[in-house]
Amino acid sequence: MNITKEQIDDLNAVVKVAITKEDYQDKVESILNDYRKQANIPGFRKGHVPMGMIKKQYGKAVLVDEVNKLLQDNLNKYLTEEKLDVLGNPLPKQQDNFDWDNDQLDFEFELGLAPSFEVPLKTKKALTQYKIVADDKMINEQVERIQKQYGKLVSQNEIAKDYEVIGTFKNEEEEIENKTTLELDKVKSKTALKALIGKKIGDEVVLATKGLFKEDYLLSSVLGVSQEKAKDLDIEVAFTIEEINEREAAALDQELFDKLFGKDAIKSEEELKARIKEDSEKQFEQQSDQKLLNDVTEYFIENIKFDLPSEFLTKWIKTTGEQPLSDDQASEEYEKSEKGLRYQLIEGKIIKDNDIQIQFDELKEFAKGFIKTQMAQFGQLDPQEEELDNIAARVLGNQDEVKRLSEQLMSQKLLTLYKEKVNLKTKEVTYENFVKEVYG
Template sequence: MNISKEQVDALNAIVKVAISKEDYADKVEKVLVDYRKNANIPGFRKGQVPMSLIQKQYGRAILAEEVNKLLQTSLNDYLVEEKLDILGNPLPKVTEDFNWDSDDFTFEFELGLAPEFSVDLAKSKVTKFEIVADDKMLDEQVERIQKQYGKMIPQDKVTEDTTVLGTFSNEENGINNTTTITLDIFNDKKTAKQFVGKKVGDVVALGTKGLFDDDHKLMDYLKVGHDGIHGLDITVDFKIEEINAIEKAEINQELLDKLFGEGVVSSVEELKAKIKEDAEAQFAQQADQKFLNDVIEGLIENTKFDLPAEFLKKWIQNVGETPLSAEQAEVEYEKSEKGLRYQLIENKIIAENDLQIQFEDLKSHTAELIKKQMAQFGQLNPTDEEVEGIVARVLSNQDEVKRLSEQVMSEKMLDLFKEKVSGKAKKVNYQEFVKEMYGE
């Protein structure tokens, strides 16, 4: 057997595999002998069928199977030995005059090669946001707690100070969401006045354009996806189902103990400090995610290299169960190109910085997730044995191991980017961060 590589250009190559009769003859003969032992052909006793008949009936199929096995094994070994960094899989070149009656065979495969490039994290410049819970947010959260634990008093009519439970709907756009609102959520006082004096069962028609001071609130109140809120200019109906006035709860020790446990918080000032601490911990996760996304986008944009595009399109055409047309493959390639570029960049970053996932990393990450989930259900102090037992069960599932490994690697990448990517820090409140997040 002889395997050789012809370099077409920096990103494409042809591998030729020449197989001679001596490479496969013994294997084919052995399989034919086994077939003869077990063949049941009318007119012959089992094991006594003439080899010429076995050869005639099964020879071509066995030859093709054994040659293909040898071909795949040899090609894979060659790629590993030569340390060829390929994209996709080798694509066999079709030979119109291929002859299985020949003793010797030559097969050719097209290869798409990974490009050579460098990644310089030090050149990346990304804003690192620090989101602060400002006084306005803290006051609103205290008031929200007072309303949440306050006394609901049913009302006959809507006033400026009542809360209204109802359903936003628009059948054509698939909107149907029941929620509670207060009249101060609307951007225009004229909109709020449409509700004043209304009763249970009444319907108020509202235009979505400019309905709120921030269009992103449409996502919460109408349950519309982010892509759907841009330019949304429709009419929605709001059917009133309940009208209530709220007698706000007093912020006293009894309420504070109910919220945080006995003696943990003992004043409004400490309540605000606790709200600030919890909110900013959540905000930090969102800021980290934006930082990670921005670094990734910057790397994709600024790390320049070519891909074997034509090879990849051809590979996409043939990789699935159902072959695609050239036009379909073009569309799929355009969809996947950005992801492929980042995959190559990420692999290089991982290799150059020796980012490895150890099993202890995976166990520790999983244990922390489990403790957080248990805390949500009131189990604040689980034993180590309880947590370890759940970790063992979770990590016995390979799909979960893959998903959690991706999370651990994402954390390692985030830590690396924080260390090596330069950028100015910027303090913002949450509303300012939302505008930065969505570029609005």
């Protein structure tokens, strides 16, 4: 077997593979002999079928199969040994006059090669790294929510501002009948609030669904219908009042502090606010980190210039999918995927240049940290190390989970590198202003 490469340009090459009978004949003969031993053909004893008949029936199929195996194994070996950085997969060139009976079988494969480029991490432009702070307004609102959540309900005779009303929504035509709790502080419609204020148990109020709540998703739950049905729903519903309650705010005392954070962890309102600020800003850090990662990614894609073997990749996309694509469809798919491919190459270059690796032990520790965070959400604040090890072992036994966690850990490592190397400017903002500035 002989394999040679013809370089077309920096991004395209053709690999030629010449296979002779000596490369495959022994293997083909061995397989056909096995077929002969097992063949059951009327008129012949088992194992005594003439080899000519076996070759006529099976010879071409076995030859094609063995040659294809040789091609695949040796072509992959050649690409690895020659350290060719190939995009997509080698594409066989069409040969109109190919003859499987020739003594030498010649194959040609088109290659799309990865471009050569550099990634200077010290960006010319200073990118913004947001530091999101919890301001007094946010902290006070959170304290109020805690007081309301842990407060007690006091029965009332008449609806007043910010009360909670238990009742049943009905609309026969839309087959709606759902008992629920209506929290007046979440109602947006002034008309609805005016209709509800002053009503008593047993009264019925007709409310319009359009624009009823401050948050659109609430309509689905109070009516007991799907989000899809609730979207753009513009009808009137009857609401029958069954119970009226005022939620009396919980006192900011030691009993509440212990309930929230454990015994004596917090001992005053000032400490509570400080804890809320600390916990909030830890959560905000995740959002600002994701924003930074996105911004650095976008900057590299826009500013690191290199060509791609676009014609080859379009052809590869056209022929390798589950369904063959037209030229126009393949071009459209390439345009959609080009940006992602560019960043894959850039990210791969950064990882290689900076020798970023993921070891199993650190992946295990990363998984344990992830598990510990999830357990804390369900009140398990101090799990045993043995329990974490056992859960991590089960998680890492799933290849999909290993892939997902590895990608997350790699993103974390890249983010750490960017914070060290990229030209950054820090901007301190409240969460409200961060949302306005980033999401509009």
